[in-house]
Amino acid sequence: MSFDYDKYIRPGKLPHIWCPGCGHGIVMKGLIRAIDACGLKKEETAIVSGIGCASRLPGYMDCCTLHTAHGRAAAFATGVKMARPEMNVILVGGDGDGTAIGGNHFIHACRRNINMTYIILNNKIYGMTGGQFSPATPTGAKASTTPYGNPDPAFDIAKLAIGAGATFVARGTAFHANQIDKLITEAIQHKGFSVVEILDDCPTTYGRRNKFKSVVEMMNHLKDIAVPVKAAEKMSPEQLQGKVLTGVLHKEEKPEYTEQYAQVIERAQAAK
Amino acid sequence: MEKKLPTIEIIEKYCKGCHICVEFCPTKVLEMKGFVASVKNLEACIKCMQCELRCPDFAIKVTP
Amino acid sequence: MAKKVAFLQGNEAAAQGALYAGCKFFAGYPITPSTEVAEVMSVELPKVGGKFIQMEDEIGAMAALIGGSLAGSKALTSTSGPGLSLKQELIGYACIAEVPCVIVNVMRGGPSTGMPTGPSQSDIMSAKWGTHGDHPAICLVPASVQELYEETIRAFNLAEKYRTPVMIMPDEIVAHMRERIVFAEPGEIEVIDRTAPTVEPSKYKPYDTSFGDVPPLAAFGSGYKFHVTGLNKLPDGFPTTKAEYVQAEEERQVRKVEGNAADIMKWEEYLCDDADIIVVAFGSTSRSARFAVDEARKQGIKAGLFRLITFWPFPEARLLELSKKAKGFITPEMNLGMSHGVVKAAVEGNAPVLGIFRVDGEPINPGQIIDKMKEVK
Numbered sequence: 001m002s003f004d005y006d007k008y009i010r011p012g013k014l015p016h017i018w019c020p021g022c023g024h025g026i027v028m029k030g031l032i033r034a035i036d037a038c039g040l041k042k043e044e045t046a047i048v049s050g051i052g053c054a055s056r057l058p059g060y061m062d063c064c065t066l067h068t069a070h071g072r073a074a075a076f077a078t079g080v081k082m083a084r085p086e087m088n089v090i091l092v093g094g095d096g097d098g099t100a101i102g103g104n105h106f107i108h109a110c111r112r113n114i115n116m117t118y119i120i121l122n123n124k125i126y127g128m129t130g131g132q133f134s135p136a137t138p139t140g141a142k143a144s145t146t147p148y149g150n151p152d153p154a155f156d157i158a159k160l161a162i163g164a165g166a167t168f169v170a171r172g173t174a175f176h177a178n179q180i181d182k183l184i185t186e187a188i189q190h191k192g193f194s195v196v197e198i199l200d201d202c203p204t205t206y207g208r209r210n211k212f213k214s215v216v217e218m219m220n221h222l223k224d225i226a227v228p229v230k231a232a233e234k235m236s237p238e239q240l241q242g243k244v245l246t247g248v249l250h251k252e253e254k255p256e257y258t259e260q261y262a263q264v265i266e267r268a269q270a271a272k
Numbered sequence: 273m274e275k276k277l278p279t280i281e282i283i284e285k286y287c288k289g290c291h292i293c294v295e296f297c298p299t300k301v302l303e304m305k306g307f308v309a310s311v312k313n314l315e316a317c318i319k320c321m322q323c324e325l326r327c328p329d330f331a332i333k334v335t336p
Numbered sequence: 337m338a339k340k341v342a343f344l345q346g347n348e349a350a351a352q353g354a355l356y357a358g359c360k361f362f363a364g365y366p367i368t369p370s371t372e373v374a375e376v377m378s379v380e381l382p383k384v385g386g387k388f389i390q391m392e393d394e395i396g397a398m399a400a401l402i403g404g405s406l407a408g409s410k411a412l413t414s415t416s417g418p419g420l421s422l423k424q425e426l427i428g429y430a431c432i433a434e435v436p437c438v439i440v441n442v443m444r445g446g447p448s449t450g451m452p453t454g455p456s457q458s459d460i461m462s463a464k465w466g467t468h469g470d471h472p473a474i475c476l477v478p479a480s481v482q483e484l485y486e487e488t489i490r491a492f493n494l495a496e497k498y499r500t501p502v503m504i505m506p507d508e509i510v511a512h513m514r515e516r517i518v519f520a521e522p523g524e525i526e527v528i529d530r531t532a533p534t535v536e537p538s539k540y541k542p543y544d545t546s547f548g549d550v551p552p553l554a555a556f557g558s559g560y561k562f563h564v565t566g567l568n569k570l571p572d573g574f575p576t577t578k579a580e581y582v583q584a585e586e587e588r589q590v591r592k593v594e595g596n597a598a599d600i601m602k603w604e605e606y607l608c609d610d611a612d613i614i615v616v617a618f619g620s621t622s623r624s625a626r627f628a629v630d631e632a633r634k635q636g637i638k639a640g641l642f643r644l645i646t647f648w649p650f651p652e653a654r655l656l657e658l659s660k661k662a663k664g665f666i667t668p669e670m671n672l673g674m675s676h677g678v679v680k681a682a683v684e685g686n687a688p689v690l691g692i693f694r695v696d697g698e699p700i701n702p703g704q705i706i707d708k709m710k711e712v713k
Contacts, residue, residue, distance in 0.1 A: 002324060002333050010563075013574075014286055014330055021290035025328030043537065043561050048403075059563055059574065064556040066406065067565040068399065069429050075396035079403025079411075082387045083361050084557040087407070105399070108392035177325045203290075216295040261387065268382035 008032045008042065010062045017056055019127075021215030023174025023200040027121055028057050030172075030180025030198075031090070037185045038088075045088040048077040050102055053128045053202075054094040054121040071102030074109040077116055085258035088188070091118040096126045096134035099155050103135070110164035113192045114257035119184060120157055120195065123202035131205025142209040161195040162250045168194035169250040174201055175222035176246065186248065192256050199226070199244065278319050279335045284308045286331035293323035293332055340519040346511040347414070349481045350440050350504065351376035353488030354412045356520060357527055359438075360386035361409035363400035365393055365419060368452040369508045370442040373414035394422035398439075402430050405437045406564060408555030410492055410529075414440040418449060420462055427501055428467030429566045431589065434543070434553070436495035436530055439503045440488070442511040443619075443670075445697055454697030455508035457619055458671035463503045464648050470586055472593035474502045474600055475648040477618040481515035486525065487645065493528040494600055498592050499550050505647070507670060509620035509699060537561065542573045543585070549592040597649040604643040607633065611640030612663040613709050616655070616679050618644040621668050621700050628705035637709055644675075652682035659683035664712035668692040668700045688712065 009032075018024045035045065045063045049055035051070035058065035064087075068076040073091045081089045098106050098120050109116065125143060126132040133143035133150050136157060140149045161169045168190040170183040180198060187194035201207060201218035212218045229247040232240060280301070289307040302323060303312040309323075309332070319336040344352070351373050354362075362377040374390065381388045387404065391397040397413050405411040415423060420441045430437055443459045445451025463475035474494055478484040484506050495502040533540050533552040542562045544551045551571075554560035567575035568582045576582065593600065607629060608614055617625040622643045632639035642655065659665070664687050667676040676691040683689060692708050694700050 002321075002335050005330055009330070015288070016329070018328065020288035021292065022328055025330065026326060029325070029330070043559050044557060046407075046556050059565070062561060064561055065563045066403070066556075067563070067567070068402075069425055069566055072395065072399040072426065075391060075399030076403040078389065078391070078396075079361070079363060079400030079405075080407045080556055081403075082363075082389055082400070083404040083407035083409045083411075084555075087557045104392050105396050108396070215290045215292060219292065219296075261382075261389075265382040265385060268379075269385075272383050 003033060005029060005032050008035060008062055009060055013060045016060055018053060019204040021201065021203040021218070022053070023123070024054055024057065024121055026174045026177050027119065027180055027198050027200065028060065030177065031092070031119060031184055033181035034184035034188060037181060038188045040088045040188070044086070045090065046077070046080050047090050047092060048073045048080065049091065050093045050097040052094040052097045052126065054092055055097055057092045071097055071100070072105060073097070074102060074105035074118065078109060078112070078114060081114055081116055081258060082261070085115070089116040090188070091116060093120060094127070095120060095122040095124060095136035095157065099135045099157055099160065107160070107164035110161050110166040110193050110195070112257040113165060113167050113254050115191055115193070117184065117187045117194045117196065120197045121200045122157060122197055123200040123206060125202050125206040127202045127205050131209065144205070157197045158195065158249050166195045166250070167192035167252050167254050168248070170195070170248045171197045171199065171244065171246050173199040173222040173226050173246060175219045176226060179246070183248070190251065192254060277314050278317050280311050280314065280317065280323070281333040281335070282309055282311065283331045283333070286329045288329050290328065292326050292328065296322050296326055298322065339521065342517050342519065343514055344481055344517045345372060345514050346481045346484045346506055347372035347442065348376050349485040349517055350414070350488045350506070350511070351380065352519065353485040354438065354492065355380055355384070356525065357410060357489045357492035358529070359410045359412045359492065360384070361401070361404035361411040362386070362388045362413065363391050363397045363404060363411070364413050364415070365391055365397045367394070367416045367419045369444055369511055370414040370416045370440060373440050377412065394419040395426060398423040398426040401437050402426060402433070402435045405435050406556050408558060410496065411437045412440065413437070414442070416442045416444050416452070417446040417459055420459055420466065424462070424466040428469055428471055430501040431467065431471035432566055432568070433564050434499040434589065435501070436499050436553070437501050438488070438491045438495050439501060441503055441505045443505055443507045445695065451697045453508070455620065455699060456670045456695065457507050457621065458674065458695065459505055460647050460671070461674050463505060470590060472498070472500050472590050473648040474498070474500065474593055475646070476502070476504045477644055477647045478504065478506055478510060479619050479622045479643065480510065481513060482517050483645070484510060485517055486520070489520070489525050489527070493526065496528050496530040497550070498596065499530065499553055500593060507619040533560065541571045543569060543571045545571060545588060549588050549595065594649055600646055601649055601651045602645040603651055603654070604645060606641040606643065608640035608642055608658060610638055612638040613666060613712050614640045614642050614658055614662045615666045615668065615705060616642045616644065616675065617668050618647060618675070621670060624700050624702045625668055625705055628702035628709070631702060632706055632709055639709055650678055650682065655679060655682040656684060656686070659686035662687050665689040666692065666705060666708050666712070668705050668708070670694050670700065
């Protein structure tokens with residue numbers, strides 16, 4: 001059955017700003033299906049972003065949307081969630097926004113385990129500014145500021161999230177469109193800070209510099225490198241060379257931040 | 273009995289011509305007509321919805 | 337019934353003022369010499385069901401502050417020079433997105449780490465010019481613990497009334513001194529809340545100027561869906577680069593403060609009517625200045641004190657008026673001439689303006705001011 005995305009999109013806002021073949025629209029569709037599957041009410045859902053291509057996503061969503069400053073989505077969102085814990089808070093942003101300029105807010109949101117879902121659209125590049133390398137750009141890759149190949153090693157964003165204390169971490173790709181909504185649904189339903197990294201493509205500023213001939217080739221590359229966590233268990237380290245694990249990578253139960261603060265309020269009021 | 277054909281609506285003003293729908297359709301129902309996708313062979317459609325699912329531009333609606 | 341009286345530190349009084357004003361949200365980061373504000377809020381906010389969060393850095397604190405305010409809470413942060421510098425981008429965000437919030441900035445020596453425990457008055461230009469772009473600026477500069485308490489209440493009222501960030505900047509002396517303070521009774525001081533929309537949610541526009549220069553602000557989670565961005569925006573909150581909207585919006589944002597300056601400005605004139613020499617001072621320096629004025633009068637010098645309580649918007653029209661009779665002005669300040677330039681511009685050459693500038697971490701003493709009075713010809 002055709003899915004009615006229009007129910008969640010602000011009238012008159014399409015077409016979106018993303019380039020031909022950019023996977024951000026595919027991820028946005030997955031997010032919409034997840035919001036629908038979770039039954040979230042639009043007026044009780046805040047979608048918060050920073051700056052960059054991915055951060056334009058909230059503007060299309062018919063919810064309470066907050067397009068903040070570069071890197072600061074997690075900190076703004078923490079304020080919203082603390083002030084109104086009953087709200088559903090979803091963060092959307094790119095790899096540069098979330099893990100470079102916003103890296104500090106990201107790891108501390110993970111540490112607090114505050115009940116929000118952060119969707120990181122990792123296209124390995126700063127797209128909006130024209131293709132400069134990000135902390136997710138692979139070593140050796142070309143970007144507008146790494147004309148001789150990137151000397152920096154890249155973050156594994158999912159591992160970073162796990163290490164910082166996020167209690168639900170998953171990874172998907174823009175190719176595996178059917179899986180995106182399922183991962184985001186599980187993330188939203190998880191109590192605690194959940195991170196969903198979606199490996200995405202930027203044909204305009206990454207693909208053409210790195211010998212991808214077409215959007216379709218980039219999509220197929222995402223298909224080729226992705227290995228579901230279950231399948232990976234049966235594979236040798238050699239077989240896993242150059243591959244990326246997908247699916248739910250980490251899930252645990254830990255005290256959630258706004259509930260912990262509710263206990264602070266109880267203790268303060270009992271002592272009054 | 274005649275097979276009920278699906279409808280594939282392509283919103284041309286949303287389509288950015290990325291080719292994803294054309295390439296990932298398993299039965300080659302779609303083609304590029306100039307810069308936008310268009311239906312070439314509706315008879316072949318198996319209603320798998322891949323084109324709608326993968327279209328990054330909200331430009332395809334399939335009613336099976 | 338007798339009023340509640342206490343012996344409080346300035347920072348503690350600022351926190352008490354915020355609580356009186358109905359503050360329910362604090363986000364901050366530890367920094368000398370403002371940390372006591374955060375400490376008191378961490379104790380008191382949960383008692384009234386409010387939220388306190390210590391963020392990972394100064395920028396995060398400012399971001400959470402804006403988030404908390406958009407979710408409907410009256411919101412406070414406290415910081416000092418280096419923290420103020422870090423917060424500046426998001427102070428601009430609060431200006432353009434028109435999010436009410438209050439920033440207590442305790443002025444210490446600068447630039448950079450400077451003198452963390454030494455007093456200064458060198459952040460007043462940061463209050464107006466610290467963030468990039470044109471924007472409204474409200475900055476209050478109290479001179480006593482009692483005034484810090486009352487001006488913090490007023491800071492919240494102004495933030496909520498004009499939908500804009502308000503800075504309250506005690507110098508380190510005012511923030512750390514202890515004085516007797518008389519608490520206001522509930523209802524004694526007016527407390528203003530932001531105007532909420534009355535239109536139905538589907539018709540709501542967060543920057544709808546048909547309601548005047550200060551559009552009503554809905555809270556996230558109150559049934560209204562809307563978009564907030566740091567980009568130049570249309571009345572419906574969505575980004576635009578259309579020249580006519582951008583110009584009009586920027587002008588309105590500045591006008592809502594400058595056009596209401598009479599409501600926002602506050603100062604005290606002490607013996608100014610017949611004064612030959614007017615000392616323009618604020619914060620702890622104004623206390624030395626008042627002593628100096630009294631001493632000068634005893635010596636036969638007709639001195640007066642113009643004490644700024646609001647620094648921005650600046651009362652230039654009144655100073656211009658006074659300059660037509662006065663023979664000279666003196667601006668003692670713990671910086672290298674920040675208010676001096678503003679006063680000079682205000683008096684338009686009608687009278688000389690002599691500065692006393694001190695950045696060695698020591699307060700300006702009355703003797704220095706009296707000596708300077710004698711230089712006025």
